[in-house]
Amino acid sequence: MLTRYCSPGLLGLGVIALIAGFMAGMAGNVSAFATVWTYDIYRPFIRKTAPDKHYVTMGRWCTLIGLIISIGTAYIVMQFGSIMDYVQALFSMFVAPLFGTVLLGMLWKRVTRPAGFWGLLAGVVGSIAAFLLMKFSPERWVPILALTPRASGLAQDMYQALWACVICVVVTVLVTLVTKPDPNLNLTGLVYGETQIPSEKHLPLLQRPVFWSAIVLVIFIILNIIFW
Amino acid sequence: MNNDAPLITVWFFVGVLLLCYGVLIFAGSWYYAANPPAEPVVLANLHIGVWWGLLLVAVGGIYTWKFRPKRAI
Numbered sequence: 001m002l003t004r005y006c007s008p009g010l011l012g013l014g015v016i017a018l019i020a021g022f023m024a025g026m027a028g029n030v031s032a033f034a035t036v037w038t039y040d041i042y043r044p045f046i047r048k049t050a051p052d053k054h055y056v057t058m059g060r061w062c063t064l065i066g067l068i069i070s071i072g073t074a075y076i077v078m079q080f081g082s083i084m085d086y087v088q089a090l091f092s093m094f095v096a097p098l099f100g101t102v103l104l105g106m107l108w109k110r111v112t113r114p115a116g117f118w119g120l121l122a123g124v125v126g127s128i129a130a131f132l133l134m135k136f137s138p139e140r141w142v143p144i145l146a147l148t149p150r151a152s153g154l155a156q157d158m159y160q161a162l163w164a165c166v167i168c169v170v171v172t173v174l175v176t177l178v179t180k181p182d183p184n185l186n187l188t189g190l191v192y193g194e195t196q197i198p199s200e201k202h203l204p205l206l207q208r209p210v211f212w213s214a215i216v217l218v219i220f221i222i223l224n225i226i227f228w
Numbered sequence: 229m230n231n232d233a234p235l236i237t238v239w240f241f242v243g244v245l246l247l248c249y250g251v252l253i254f255a256g257s258w259y260y261a262a263n264p265p266a267e268p269v270v271l272a273n274l275h276i277g278v279w280w281g282l283l284l285v286a287v288g289g290i291y292t293w294k295f296r297p298k299r300a301i
Contacts, residue, residue, distance in 0.1 A: 005270050009256035009277045013249060 026070075033066045034059045081153055088157040089131060096161035097123025100168035109191040111172060112179040119172025127164035134160075234297035243291025246284050254281025 002014045038059045047054075080086040101120045104111050133141040134156050143149040146159040187194040200208045257277025264272065 003269075005276075007257055007260045007269055007272065007277045009253035009260070010280060013253060013280075 030063055030066060034062045037062045037066075085153045085157070088154055089160070092157045092161035092164060093124055093127040093131065096127065096164040097168035100165040101172060104169060104172050105191070107192045108176075109187050109193045110181060111176050112181050114179050115172045115175035118175045119168045119170075122171040123164040123168030126167040127160050130160045130163050131156075236297045237295050239291055239295040240297065243288050243293075243295060246288030247292055248288070250281050250284030250286075250288050252281075253277055254285060257281055 002011055006014055038055050042058055043050075043055060077083050077086045080089070097120050100123060101116050104119070105116060130141075130145050134145055139149075142151055142156060145163065146156050148155075151159070189195050200210070205211050254277070257275065257280075261272075261275050261278060
């Protein structure tokens with residue numbers, strides 16, 4: 001769209017904006033990757049006792065190695081029609097099941113830790129399986145998983161995400177029912193049922209979020225009817 | 229901290245950047261409008277770059293003037 005509508009000056013500005021957004025996102029992701037690896041995996045499971053200087057060094061090497069791996073994964077994008085297809089495929093594999101886990105964890109206090117883990121794993125595996133099936137045997141699996149044989153790449157990604165979320169939620173619920181919750185776990189402020197929700201009754205109608213939520217819902221329904 | 233040092237906020241740099249972008253985009257789009265290529269972009273007759281350049285110059289100028297370095301009180 002940029003090359004279609006923008007003259008050289010605006011095209012440069014648009015590209016700058018894109019690159020700035022990518023850099024900001026990448027900086028955050030690299031930092032998160034180094035932190036998660038060093039403090040959530042390396043320190044608790046691989047080397048528990050080491051001076052802080054060692055963990056700082058590990059974080060720096062992790063950042064460098066992570067960047068090199070990410071450059072390598074950029075070549076995988078060449079297998080897809082566009083970077084949007086690639087990003088949506090990844091999101092459907094990892095973000096969609098995570099949404100199911102987080103949603104259940106926030107709204108249902110009964111959910112257990114093993115249930116969260118196995119539900120998330122099942123969702124990820126299910127999404128990857130759906131992706132591989134639709135990629136290597138599209139004539140057979142696209143009509144089943146995407147509900148129509150004419151589904152485009154992005155539509156297939158959307159249904160991948162849907163199935164991933166559904167599998168995650170189902171597995172999480174089933175595992176929760178056969179596992180016992182931790183009786184010492186303090187969920188105050190973390191789960192809907194254990195949190196005191198501030199009252200909005202003293203606010204005028206126009207300042208209540210539920211009123212504007214209803215407005216947005218009505219507009220959403222109207223637009224869906226118009227553009228169905 | 230030296231009280232005589234001028235106070236420079238990040239918005240001053242934002243204004244300078246917008247001003248520079250505006251000048252470059254305006255100049256480039258003006259030249260593009262005066263010397264159109266054989267295959268121009270869609271809706272090139274609207275000269276979007278010229279208007280955006282002027283807008284960026286205006287906003288950048290306002291920010292540069294409003295947030296120019298001042299001496300701390």
